[in-house]
Amino acid sequence: MSTAPSPATIRDVARLAGVSPATVSNVLRDHPRVSDATRARVRAAADELGYEPNALARSLRSGRSGTIALVVPDLRNAYFAELASEVIGAASRYGLRVAVEVLAGDRAHEVSVLTGSMTAFVDGLVYVPQKLLGTEIDDVLETRRAHRVPVVLLGERGADSHCPQVGYRNVEASRAVTELLLAGGARRIAAIGPHERAGSATPRLEGYLAALDAAGIPRDDALIRPTTAWHRTSGAQAVAELLADGVEVDAVFGFNDMLALGALSTLVRAGLDVPGQVQVAGFDDLEESAFALPALSTVEPGKRHAAGLALEVLAHLLEHDDEDDPGAVDSRLADFTVIPRGTTRSAR
Amino acid sequence: MSTAPSPATIRDVARLAGVSPATVSNVLRDHPRVSDATRARVRAAADELGYEPNALARSLRSGRSGTIALVVPDLRNAYFAELASEVIGAASRYGLRVAVEVLAGDRAHEVSVLTGSMTAFVDGLVYVPQKLLGTEIDDVLETRRAHRVPVVLLGERGADSHCPQVGYRNVEASRAVTELLLAGGARRIAAIGPHERAGSATPRLEGYLAALDAAGIPRDDALIRPTTAWHRTSGAQAVAELLADGVEVDAVFGFNDMLALGALSTLVRAGLDVPGQVQVAGFDDLEESAFALPALSTVEPGKRHAAGLALEVLAHLLEHDDEDDPGAVDSRLADFTVIPRGTTRSAR
DNA sequence: CTGAAAGCGCTTACAG
DNA sequence: CTGAAAGCGCTTACAG
Known part of the structure; x- marks a missing residue:
């Protein structure tokens, strides 16, 4: 107790029980072929x-840790925090533990997280890329592949990668939520969040435009407000600029809930009636969105479903790590749900 | 390329370079006593x-992984997500990686996370207890101690534990934010969040009562509204009940920001003027709170400071793992800052 | 049912 | 400056 004791090893147990280390190992892993007497002594x-x-x-020795790593961009972002919780839940259904690693940095940091660190201790990886793109991802993950650690990509940034991927129906979901706005009578819908970089922005813009097109409404670039940062402040600012520019607008579609929430706060502060004068809708269905005033209408892209699919694919790869064709891509898309709440007018 | 290649080992490299594995190891760890020629060949x-x-x-072999584990109750709770980000940032300043593990379950799950899993692969632990209390924590952590893995507790639940702890000045911070409400003219301040269980509730109630006492305001139990769950909904409901009960109130102190935010939304929905008729203040300074309408006044308890202190203690233990007296408790408290915003009236 | 032996892939003194 | 040997603490066939 006073001198720091060395942790007991399997040999210490074997010596005390009067058996071999192999037998101790068998008892501890519940191997059947051990006599009850020996088992009791070892225990x-x-x-x-x-x-x-x-x-x-x-x-x-065994080549298995029973743990997978989840690599995500940033936990301060509620979307990733909620997604992480879903991945942890899904993993536990397969008896797998999850170690979360956060990127929140530059490309070099992202590479170092993927090549080193915890990812070296785990059986598999669920990876939500931040800065890295499709083919770069494959290069960086060469190490993991060499060590037979399967990787499943979650999200939209891995497009050209050879890794199996799970994502959302961005175009369809985005179109559906835009149609919710149209059903409420909107004709001048601002789109907050498009940008040129890889990710969800492009398909979400596509869905928005498809909905307008189907409704016979021409595209108006004055209503399309690019933002690369999808934060609350960006949404607030984009709408403030929209109003300052004197652009006529009767609805706002934020490409994620944070943008929509920021937009909502600017509209309310400006004294506009939501949804009377301006409707608002987002994308993600964050827990917080249900508590906004008014409660934010949005689309739940299928976070739980996607997490479940990612683990289904990963668990399969964990079972059949050698037989698979390394070139085989297994991509799946989650089901979404439009969630009308207080910031949209119900259809007639 | 077609048959899955075994990952190259240090022996493969040694063979190809015509040296011993020991030399390869020395080159890879930048050991100085290696000739440039050999170094180049190995590389x-x-x-x-x-x-x-x-x-x-x-x-x-080396007994070091360069990674610590952070064990937290739940990432959906923005407070823990923000705290986790601070711990990750602080760790990186010591060259340490962080693997986050989430509890979000029952006691048995908490025990299994602490004894097994990732915590077995790391050099140290920063642990924010959820269900476990002081002495139970010591029992469960016996395993980690035997393996010489130091543990630092973050938060208020470890009171009787022998582990070094880092926490907040709950009483003082709580008193200071209550005094902010008093300075704004409040006389009837509701306290939302007290409960009997271990944690921050008791010291925060104490700080609230101390402020009232110093101001010569008697305690009114009708204003003290217990809640065990510190969520937005609990805060909203507690205030709804307060109003339904017809209790006179001119300020609300939520024991955390989520409670305060829920309270704020109920007050605004009820048509009350904040801060004109009712002031509101919280505790935590979540990022979200600055964006509430009106922006929430609160107290920043020192999340970054606490994370820094926790890592300072842990890094020290990592350096001097054998010399320390196991009974020595090293407890530190973070500095707080009161943050007046839109939900309180400025003092005269 | 149990044990002796080999080995997972490294690093660490220790010789030379 | 470099290598042979031992060993971190287990598990895994393989004998018996």
């Missing part, structure tokens, strides 16, 4: 010594 | 084979 010895197997050694 | 061989050291083996 007692292990208890007495407070023995806990060294997970590092076990993992090195 | 070339490693590149050619796409060699990446097996972190598991390295860690087993």
Whole structure:
């Protein structure tokens, strides 16, 4: 107690129980072919010594840790926090633990997280790329592939990658939520959030335009307000500029809930009636959105579904790590749900 | 390329470079006593084979992984998400990676996260307890201690534990924010969030009562509204009940920002003027709070400071793992800042 | 049912 | 400056 004791090893337990380390190992992993008497003796010895197997050694020898890593851009962003919770939930259904690693940095940091660190200790990876794009991802993940660690991509940035991917029906969901606005009588819908970079912005713009097109409404570039940062402040500012420019507008579609929430706050502060004068809709269905005033209409893209699909694919790869054709891409899309709330007018 | 290649090992590199594995190891860890010629040959061989050291083996042998685990209750809760980001930032300043593990479950799950899983692969632990209390924590962490993995507790639940702890000045901060309400002219301040269970509720109630006492205002139990869940909905409901009960109130102190935000939304929906008729203040300074309408007055308890202190203590233990007296408790408290915003009236 | 041996892939003194 | 040897703590066939 006074001198720091070395942690007990399997050999200590074996010696105390009067058996071999192999037998201790068999008892501890519930191997059937061990006599009850031996089993009891080993258990007692292990208890007495407070023995806990060294997970590092076990993992090195067996090649399995029972844990996967989830690599996400940023937990301060509620979308990723909620998605992470879904991934953790889905993993537990497969008996897998999750270690979350956060990127929140530059490209070099993203590369170092993927090549080193925790990802080296895990059996598989669910990866939501931040700065890296399709083919770069494949290059960086070469290391993981060499070590037989399967990777599943979650989100839209991995387009050209050879990794299996799970994503959302961005075009369709975006179109559906735009149609909710149209059904409420909107004719001049601002789109907040498009940009040129890879990711969800392009398909969401496409869905928005498709809805307008189907309704016979021509595209008006004055209503399309680019923002690369999809934060609350960007949404607030984009709408403030829209109003300052004197652009006529009767609805706002934020490409994610944060943008929509920022837009909503600007509209309310400006004294406009939502949804009377201006309707608002977002994309993501964050928990917070239900509590906005008025409650934000949005589309739930299928976070839980996507997390479930990602784990289904990953669990499959974990089982059949050697047989698969490395070129085979297994891509799946989650189901979405439009959620009308207080910021939209109900259809007639 | 067609048959899955085994990952290259240090022996493969050694063979190709015509040296011993020990030399390869020395080159890769930038050991100085290696000739430039050998160094170049080893580097070339490693590149050619796409060699990446097996972190598991390295860690087993060297006893260091360069990663710590952060164990937190729930990432959906913005407070923990923001705290996690601060811990990650602080760790990077010590050259440490962070693997986040989420509890979000029952006691048994909390125990299993602490004893097994990723915590077995890391050099140290920053742990924000959820269900476990002081002495139980020590029992569960016996395993980590045996393996010489230092643990630092973050938060208020570990009171009786022998682990070093970092926390907030709950009483003082709570008193200071209550005094902000008093300075704005409040006399009937509701306290939302007290409960009997371990944690921050008790000291925050104490701070609230101390402020009232100093101002010569008697305690009124009708204004003290217990809630165990510190969510937005609980805050909204508590205030709704307060209003329904016809209790006279001119200010609300939510024991965290989520409660305050819920309270604020109920007040605004009820048509009350904030801060004209009722002032509101919270505790935590979540990013979201600055964007409420009106912006929420609150107290920043020192999340970044606490994260920095936790890492300072942990880094110290990592350096001096054997010399320390296991009974020594190193507790530190973070500095707080009162943040007046739109939900309080400025003092005269 | 149990044990001796080999080995997972590294790093660490220790010789030379 | 470089290499042979031992060993981190386990698990895994393989004998018996």
